[in-house]
Amino acid sequence: MSFASDPLAPGTHSVSIDGTVQRYHVAGTGPVCLVHSGGPGIGWEYLRMPxxxxxxxxxxxxxxxxxxxxxxxxxxxxxxxxxxxxxHGIVDHLGVPEVFLLGHSHGGFVAQRYALDHPGTLSGLVLYDTSPCTGEEFWNEAVGNLDRLPERHPGRPEAAAIPAAFRQTLAATDDESCTRGLRAILPAYFADYWAHESEFAPFREAVRVWVDPMRADEPPFDVRDRLGDIATPTLVISGAHDFICGPRWGRMLHQGTSHSRFVLLHDSGHMGHIEEPTAFASAIITFTSEAGRTA
Known part of the structure; x- marks a missing residue:
């Protein structure tokens, strides 16, 4: 049940799904688009897109x-x-006939899973800085990119410390340690954090992490052999300097899905909605407008 009469009224809402409270937040006007953040375990606020x-x-x-x-x-x-x-519980609760879905990073895994499990439900799918698979090759590439970060930013002691901080963060066992760890490594998620530090620092200090969702012992995600089953119009967005879900993985998504387009943000890492907000928003507005007319 919902704790608010209008499930799409601006503000914060709660719905009970299988006895567990699920919160969501509504903002804006126009066609409905669900937004699933990444992590897992990172607070949703970092993905706010005014x-x-x-x-x-x-x-x-x-x-x-x-x-x-x-x-x-x-x-x-x-x-x-x-x-x-x-x-899906939120989609059912909203009760609108057409919805878009945007998934960022790990939220992109969730979005792919949702599109495969519920064909015909979505008007469009936005896969943002994500991948159709994880596993050994994926993580080896991410860690290799991270280890080269100090070469990209010579003279930055903070950059030199990030590879070790990344490994320590993965081993954190409480919310506070996880949050401190993510804030320490967050510059790696930008194309050039230090060139825009005054702009990005408040964002960095606001990020929060909860440890339990990060501890799931789950097999590697891999839907490469099923991408062709996604008939939903799809927009794939990748940041050119994304160390963890870079363009290689975005192009793999684009090439595997039958109705997709690919947008590369040339001056972004993993946070294109902050690094290049105009180009990021323009790509999604164009896509949802055209997909809505097709639907």
């Missing part, structure tokens, strides 16, 4: 295990299919 809210009604999902959403009994319960199930 430029898009002028054109779309954004429904920001506050993933279970984070913020004021409910907690699951065991860390291993936080799986991609679980997030997709809660996402």
């Amino acid at each position: 430029a898009l809210e002028r054109h779309l009604t954004l429904v920001y999902v506050e993933p279970i295990g984070t913020g004021e959403s409910g907690r699951l009994p065991r860390p291993q319960d936080y799986r991609i299919d679980t997030y997709a199930r809660f996402l």
Whole structure:
């Protein structure tokens, strides 16, 4: 049940899904687009996109295990299919005939899973800085890119410390340590954090992480052999300097799906909605407008 009469009224909402409270936040006007943040375990607020809210009604999902959403009994319960199930509960609750779905990073895994599990439900799919697979090759490439970060920023002691901080963050066991760790390594997620430090520093200090969703012992994500089953119009966005979900993985998504377009943000890392907000928003506005007319 919902704790608000209008599920799309601006503001914060809660709905009970299988006995667990799922929070979401509504902002903006226009066609409805659900937004699933990454992590797992990172607070939804980092993905706030004011430029898009002028054109779309954004429904920001506050993933279970984070913020004021409910907690699951065991860390291993936080799986991609679980997030997709809660996402479907929100879609059912909203009761609108056409919705778009935007997934960022790990949220992109959830979005792919949702599109495969619920064909015909979505008007369009936006896969933002994500990949159709993880596994050994994926992580080896990400760690290799991170280890080369000090070469890209010589003379920056903070850059030199990030590769080790990344490994320490993965081993953190409490929310506070995870949050401190992510803030320490966050510059790696930008094309050039230090060139815009005064602009990006408040964002960095506001990021929060919850440890339980990060602890799921889940097999590698891999839907490469099923991408052709996604018939939903799809927009794939990649940042040229993204160390973890770079253009290689975005192009793999684009080439594997039958109705997709690919946009490369040349001056972005993993945070194109902050680094290049105008180009990022323009790509999505054009896509949702055209997909809406087709639908």
